[in-house]
Amino acid sequence: MGYRLIINGKSYDADVDGEMPLLWAMRDALGIVGPKYGCGIGYCGACTVHMDGVSVRSCQVPVSAIGPARITTIEGVGAGDVGRRVQAAWSALDVAQCGYCQAGQIMSATALIAANPKPSDADIDAAMAGNLCRCATYVRIRAAIKLASGQPQEA
Amino acid sequence: MSRTRLENPSRRGVIKAGAAAGGLALSFSTLASAHAKGGRDQALSAYVRIAPDGIVTIVAKNPEIGQGVMTSLPMMIAEELDVDWSQVRVEQADNNPAVFGRQVAGGSTSTPLNWEDLRRVGATARAMLLDAASQTWGTPVGECATASGAVSHAASGRKATYGQLCAKAATCVIPDPKSLRLKDPADYRIIGQPIAQADTPKIVTGKPLFGIDVRLPGMLYATYEKAPVFAAKVAAADLAAARSVKGVRKAFIVEPPPPMAGGLGGPLSGLLPGVAVVADSWWSAKKGREQLNIRWAEHPTATQTSADFDVRAAALAASPPERNLRKDGDFTAALKTASAKVEASYAYPFISHATLEPQNCTARFTGGKLEIWAPTQMPEMGRQLVASTLGLKPDDITIHMTRCGGGFGRRLMNDYMVEAAWIARASGAPVKLLWSREDDLRHDFYRPAGYHFLQGGVDPSGRLIAWRDHFVTFGQGEQFASSAQMNPLEFPARFVPNYALDVSLIPLGVPTGPLRAPGSNAIAFVVQSFIDELALAASADPIEFRLKLLGDHGLVGEAPGAYHAGRMRGVLKAAAEMSGWGKTALAHGMGMGVAFHFSHQGYFAEVVLASVSDQGEVKVHKVWVAADVGRQIVNPSGALNQVQGSVIDGISEALGQKITIEAGRVVESNFNDYPLLRMPDAPKVEVKFLKTDFPPTGLGEPALPPVVPALANAIFAACGVRVRSLPIDPAALKPTAKAA
Numbered sequence: 001m002g003y004r005l006i007i008n009g010k011s012y013d014a015d016v017d018g019e020m021p022l023l024w025a026m027r028d029a030l031g032i033v034g035p036k037y038g039c040g041i042g043y044c045g046a047c048t049v050h051m052d053g054v055s056v057r058s059c060q061v062p063v064s065a066i067g068p069a070r071i072t073t074i075e076g077v078g079a080g081d082v083g084r085r086v087q088a089a090w091s092a093l094d095v096a097q098c099g100y101c102q103a104g105q106i107m108s109a110t111a112l113i114a115a116n117p118k119p120s121d122a123d124i125d126a127a128m129a130g131n132l133c134r135c136a137t138y139v140r141i142r143a144a145i146k147l148a149s150g151q152p153q154e155a
Numbered sequence: 156m157s158r159t160r161l162e163n164p165s166r167r168g169v170i171k172a173g174a175a176a177g178g179l180a181l182s183f184s185t186l187a188s189a190h191a192k193g194g195r196d197q198a199l200s201a202y203v204r205i206a207p208d209g210i211v212t213i214v215a216k217n218p219e220i221g222q223g224v225m226t227s228l229p230m231m232i233a234e235e236l237d238v239d240w241s242q243v244r245v246e247q248a249d250n251n252p253a254v255f256g257r258q259v260a261g262g263s264t265s266t267p268l269n270w271e272d273l274r275r276v277g278a279t280a281r282a283m284l285l286d287a288a289s290q291t292w293g294t295p296v297g298e299c300a301t302a303s304g305a306v307s308h309a310a311s312g313r314k315a316t317y318g319q320l321c322a323k324a325a326t327c328v329i330p331d332p333k334s335l336r337l338k339d340p341a342d343y344r345i346i347g348q349p350i351a352q353a354d355t356p357k358i359v360t361g362k363p364l365f366g367i368d369v370r371l372p373g374m375l376y377a378t379y380e381k382a383p384v385f386a387a388k389v390a391a392a393d394l395a396a397a398r399s400v401k402g403v404r405k406a407f408i409v410e411p412p413p414p415m416a417g418g419l420g421g422p423l424s425g426l427l428p429g430v431a432v433v434a435d436s437w438w439s440a441k442k443g444r445e446q447l448n449i450r451w452a453e454h455p456t457a458t459q460t461s462a463d464f465d466v467r468a469a470a471l472a473a474s475p476p477e478r479n480l481r482k483d484g485d486f487t488a489a490l491k492t493a494s495a496k497v498e499a500s501y502a503y504p505f506i507s508h509a510t511l512e513p514q515n516c517t518a519r520f521t522g523g524k525l526e527i528w529a530p531t532q533m534p535e536m537g538r539q540l541v542a543s544t545l546g547l548k549p550d551d552i553t554i555h556m557t558r559c560g561g562g563f564g565r566r567l568m569n570d571y572m573v574e575a576a577w578i579a580r581a582s583g584a585p586v587k588l589l590w591s592r593e594d595d596l597r598h599d600f601y602r603p604a605g606y607h608f609l610q611g612g613v614d615p616s617g618r619l620i621a622w623r624d625h626f627v628t629f630g631q632g633e634q635f636a637s638s639a640q641m642n643p644l645e646f647p648a649r650f651v652p653n654y655a656l657d658v659s660l661i662p663l664g665v666p667t668g669p670l671r672a673p674g675s676n677a678i679a680f681v682v683q684s685f686i687d688e689l690a691l692a693a694s695a696d697p698i699e700f701r702l703k704l705l706g707d708h709g710l711v712g713e714a715p716g717a718y719h720a721g722r723m724r725g726v727l728k729a730a731a732e733m734s735g736w737g738k739t740a741l742a743h744g745m746g747m748g749v750a751f752h753f754s755h756q757g758y759f760a761e762v763v764l765a766s767v768s769d770q771g772e773v774k775v776h777k778v779w780v781a782a783d784v785g786r787q788i789v790n791p792s793g794a795l796n797q798v799q800g801s802v803i804d805g806i807s808e809a810l811g812q813k814i815t816i817e818a819g820r821v822v823e824s825n826f827n828d829y830p831l832l833r834m835p836d837a838p839k840v841e842v843k844f845l846k847t848d849f850p851p852t853g854l855g856e857p858a859l860p861p862v863v864p865a866l867a868n869a870i871f872a873a874c875g876v877r878v879r880s881l882p883i884d885p886a887a888l889k890p891t892a893k894a895a
Contacts, residue, residue, distance in 0.1 A: 016436070016438075017401065020436070020438045021438065024436055024437055024438040027437075028376060028435075028436035028437055028438065029436060031370060033361075033363050033367070033368040033370070034360075034361025034362075035361075036365075036367065036511075036512070036560070037367065037513065037589070038511050038512070038513070038592065038826075039592045039825050039826050040591060040592055040825075041592075041825055041826070041827060043825065043826035043827055044511065044826055046511060073361065074359075074360065074361030075360065075361045078360060087359040087360065090355075090358075090359045091351060091355050091356065091359050092351075094349070094350075094351040094352060094355060094792045094793070094796065096221075096352060096354075096355060096358045096359075097221035097222070097223070097796055097797070097800055098220060098221025098510075098511070098512070098558070098559060098560050098561045098562075099221065099352075099354065099355075099358035099364070099558070099560070100221075100365060100510075100511045100512045100560030100561060101511050102358050102359065103358075103361045106359060124834065125834055125835035126835075128833075128834040129833045129834050129835050130833075131833075131834070132511065132826065132831050132833060133511075134509060134510060134511040134561045134563075134804075134831060135221050135561060135800045135804075136799070136800040136801075136802075136803035136804045136807065136832065136837065137796060137799075137800055138803060138832075138833075138834050138837035139799045139803075139837065139839065139840055140796065140799075141834065142834070142837075154839070
């Protein structure tokens with residue numbers, strides 16, 4: 001028995017218990033390690049993925065709850081136009097320090113811009129508040145979201 | 156004189172075949188000894204490999220924890236080698252101190268300790284390529300020039316790429332690196348340019364980079380539960396219940412041999428007792444662990460509480476200090492002559508490193524040899540710890556350094572490494588040990604709490620003439636707990652004629668250790684806040700008062716404890732200028748605060764603009780930073796990122812971070828009760844680097860300490876309440892609290 005998961009456009013059979021969070025099914029059973037473990041309680045955002053385009057914390061979603069939803073991770077987000085622009089902005093501005101949170105940041109930023117093509121500072125605050133960056137690269141994260149959404153960046 | 160030789164591609168895992176395929180692999184340990192010994196007597200490794208296709212591989216020697224050295228150190232080599240950065244591929248070194256010397260991420264030392272040698276590595280390789288071209292063409296070396304990874308001879312119009320020359324260069328004589336002339340900084344084309352981190356393309360696409368991402372064939376996953384009271388032993392555990400959980404392969408109690416004494420984190424930094432659960436996924440291991448029902452043995456430190464530390468500190472402050480660390484002039488007599496006096500007590504809490512990647516390590520034990528993949532800031536100390544604990548020879552242990560998801564000093568300890576090694580050996584399979592966030596927050600080496608009982612006096616001319624600090628900290632007898640000491644040279648020592656630093660100690664059973672800018676991250680808050688109080692008492696502007704305190708001194712004291720007052724005046728004046736200090740009309744409830752601090756050879760002055768609402772909520776609007784880390788910023792992109800991150804990290808510590816001890820245990824468990832600063836609270840941070848004629852120094856730490864007191868001083872300016880304990884308590888800043 002197992003669960004069929006559609007991740008980054010590819011079909012996987014995950015032979016895991018239904019209560020196992022998607023994060024661990026991806027990381028340990030399927031070898032998709034871009035989404036990161038940071039807290040396990042949905043407070044850090046390092047495990048953020050998209051479920052049918054909506055940001056979710058994969059540490060909080062049991063495999064049994066996914067059904068036919070299409071999952072996108074940092075490994076696949078660049079296949080879309082917005083994701084590609086966000087990744088390019090992250091590279092252009094050299095956002096990362098340690099880089100551990102950035103997969104989750106990029107996923108949240110992509111979902112934000114997909115839903116709101118020109119997010120304001122307040123929009124960015126609201127959409128990104130769930131993603132911790134322990135290195136505190138917030139200045140560049142904000143600038144990269146502005147760049148990816150074609151808005152002028154402040155210094 | 157000797158000749159280079161090609162690196163044996165099988166000798167080190169990171170050296171792939173191809174290095175031997177007609178390319179140049181330059182081998183150095185410390186350059187001087189490599190030259191003196193002809194490069195034959197030591198196991199030398201390649202810093203630089205040039206392939207026939209012109210691709211230059213540069214090995215990054217030190218651990219990468221987000222401070223950017225995997226990029227900035229290779230930049231130093233690439234500059235003097237005279238290649239384009241686009242030709243360069245960067246590879247992370249394994250732990251190999253015999254080859255690379257000191258491989259440590261700590262103390263903001265990577266730049267100052269490698270600046271000279273790594274440029275000479277690049278210059279040496281360039282000289283050999285020039286030699287190769289000269290021999291091939293029969294033209295004098297002096298007529299040949301290099302640029303963008305090629306040698307040219309203008310008179311004959313000859314030109315050859317490094318790739319074409321590398322095989323010949325590998326047979327050339329290694330010149331004495333000290334004899335080579337390094338570039339004029341005016342000719343730099345890589346150093347001083349903003350260059351994205353070498354790993355950036357992998358980070359933004361989610362490639363496996365970190366310790367937690369390591370996967371080996373047949374690998375199992377482990378959890379390790381230790382006592383909430385540090386170092387308590389296991390009395391009993393329901394191992395059978397854990398083993399009955401689906402996916403669990405093993406569950407066993409670890410009874411370690413006595414820990415290695417004298418590690419950076421003291422006796423608690425070795426292998427501590429606990430229960431390991433090993434499973435086919437980490438989730439299964441966690442589920443098994445939940446069935447353990449561990450009963451822990453009694454432990455003497457189970458009576459310790461934070462509240463009791465506070466009480467004992469106050470009692471010690473009321474008694475004569477245990478000892479004096481520094482005494483200049485006559486504090487007591489001078490205080491009597493002071494026209495303005497201030498007395499205040501300051502306190503700060505234990506705080507955690509909270510690297511976002513929890514501690515983890517992967518280990519494989521086969522045929523008596525141990526192979527380890529670890530995010531670590533001090534791999535060699537980890538290897539020694541593992542060797543002594545498991546009874547192995549250090550030579551039988553290989554450590555691969557992975558990218559670290561944050562360091563901040565936490566990974567100077569290798570407790571998780573020795574745990575993984577022990578569990579892997581006992582499991583008969585490769586094992587990845589991963590701590591939960593709760594494990595991580597509750598088994599840290601905390602920034603020690605501390606208490607300072609201060610008195611100061613200013614004379615009628617506004618000069619600070621008397622300063623006494625009775626520092627109550629942690630330790631026993633003469634021994635401070637790790638990172639709980641205070642340097643007797645700490646400012647304002649040497650700048651106040653009548654100065655006393657006294658100390659009393661509270662015994663501690665909680666592990667402590669260095670956290671980003673250790674010592675400084677707390678002491679700057681105390682010193683620079685109290686200076687603000689004294690400035691107020693003297694009716695002086697906080698910046699004018701500080702400039703007067705720094706006086707007209709230049710270099711004060713001698714290396715390694717020298718303090719350059721002129722450099723500090725420089726950044727202080729720059730911060731005042733940048734922020735419009737004294738020239739900006741501020742709205743009600745807003746205030747500006749200033750502070751400076753010297754640490755890790757860097758001079759920093761910072762101004763914070765903050766507001767305090769009627770509810771006592773603090774909002775930081777902007778921070779201006781003036782920095783002096785010498786004449787050259789190696790990578791301006793990384794440098795700016797480090798400073799902005801350090802500043803926001805410091806604000807995060809000041810606003811929210813506190814570890815509480817109750818019944819010998821850490822109360823906080825995860826980011827729900829240990830809040831880190833988030834996007835909406837991140838201010839703008841404007842940074843200016845002053846270029847002064849001093850050697851370049853590091854940037855991982857020194858920007859953090861001054862922001863904490865600058866914020867506290869801004870809060871005072873905004874609402875009139877002096878912050879004397881951390882984290883900042885909004886309830887104490889409400890108007891009602893002020894009236895009380």
